Amino acid sequence: MLKIFRSLIIPALLLMFVFSSCTTEDGMEDDMEVVDDQDDDSGDDGTDDDNDNDGDTRIDISSLVAKFYYEESLVITVEDEYIIIESSNEPDHKSMYYDENHALFEAYDEPNNPDFKKNPNRINAQDFVFKIPRFPSEATNKEATPMGPMGVAVNSVAFFNQQAAPGDDILEELNTFDQYEGHPAQGGDYHYHIEPIWLTDNKLEKDSFLGLLLDGFPVYGPLENGQTLTNDDLDDYHGHVSETAEFPDGIYHYHVTEDLPWINGDGFYGEPGTVTQ
Ligand SMILES: [Zn+2]
Numbered sequence: 513m514l515k516i517f518r519s520l521i522i523p524a525l526l527l528m529f530v531f532s533s534c535t536t537e538d539g540m541e542d543d544m545e546v547v548d549d550q551d552d553d554s555g556d557d558g559t560d561d562d563n564d565n566d567g568d569t570r571i572d573i574s575s576l577v578a579k580f581y582y583e584e585s586l587v588i589t590v591e592d593e594y595i596i597i598e599s600s601n602e603p604d605h606k607s608m609y610y611d612e613n614h615a616l617f618e619a620y621d622e623p624n625n626p627d628f629k630k631n632p633n634r635i636n637a638q639d640f641v642f643k644i645p646r647f648p649s650e651a652t653n654k655e656a657t658p659m660g661p662m663g664v665a666v667n668s669v670a671f672f673n674q675q676a677a678p679g680d681d682i683l684e685e686l687n688t689f690d691q692y693e694g695h696p697a698q699g700g701d702y703h704y705h706i707e708p709i710w711l712t713d714n715k716l717e718k719d720s721f722l723g724l725l726l727d728g729f730p731v732y733g734p735l736e737n738g739q740t741l742t743n744d745d746l747d748d749y750h751g752h753v754s755e756t757a758e759f760p761d762g763i764y765h766y767h768v769t770e771d772l773p774w775i776n777g778d779g780f781y782g783e784p785g786t787v788t789q
């Protein structure tokens with residue numbers, strides 16, 4: 513059943529992508545030609561589809577922009593080489609960390625965790641600007657992820673890595689997560705260190721695309737082809753190469769897993785972009 517569904521969906525998505533790239537402004541199409549760099553295959557009347565030459569197989573992730581749904585908190589621009597995501601970083605779900613006058617404030621009365629404790633911070637709107645490579649590529653020297661935002665989810669909320677602020681213990685901080693497993697740092701910057709269950713259990717599915725890390729490689733939920741992945745299924749950076757719903761030809765991607773380090777492992781697999789705040 514699932515496979516039949518997918519086999520219908522994927523061609524539909526491809527058609528949508530082709531359609532949307534035909535309707536973008538002229539400048540973009542010109543750049544696409546430069547990117548594809550297929551003029552070298554002259555003499556075959558364009559019938560040769562075997563473009564297996566190294567160097568001209570860059571994957572364009574700009575089709576993922578449409579998945580970023582929380583427009584109240586996001587402005588996204590696709591440039592030739594980068595995707596610029598401006599985010600006010602305000603979750604679209606309820607939280608005990610919103611101000612009590614906020615429409616999305618909700619007390620967290622019955623946490624399952626006996627060690628639960630609210631931290632003193634409140635959610636404040638941010639001014640994050642993520643500059644993410646549109647054509648992600650594996651880094652020669654893998655860089656550590658930064659403290660603060662290392663990526664952005666489809667609802668505008670930042671992904672943070674598996675480390676707490678200096679002097680704090682991330683396993684202690686788990687006790688401060690709200691009803692959707694996030695919490696704000698001192699600047700009011702709300703974030704997820706672990707599976708964003710608002711997305712995987714409510715808005716989307718366990719195997720959905722959830723957002724991007726700064727290197728442009730996508731983050732997916734814990735499920736793939738009906739199987740829940742563990743850290744053992746992934747490399748040191750917490751990802752692997754395989755097909756995904758959005759990239760049927762395969763792409764490197766990260767997965768969220770149940771256990772530490774949750775989203776990213778030893779750093780970015782790809783060349784990271786930048787984030788300003
Ligand atoms: Zn945190």
Ligand SMILES: [Zn+2]
Binds near residue numbers: 732
């Ligand atoms: Zn995967």
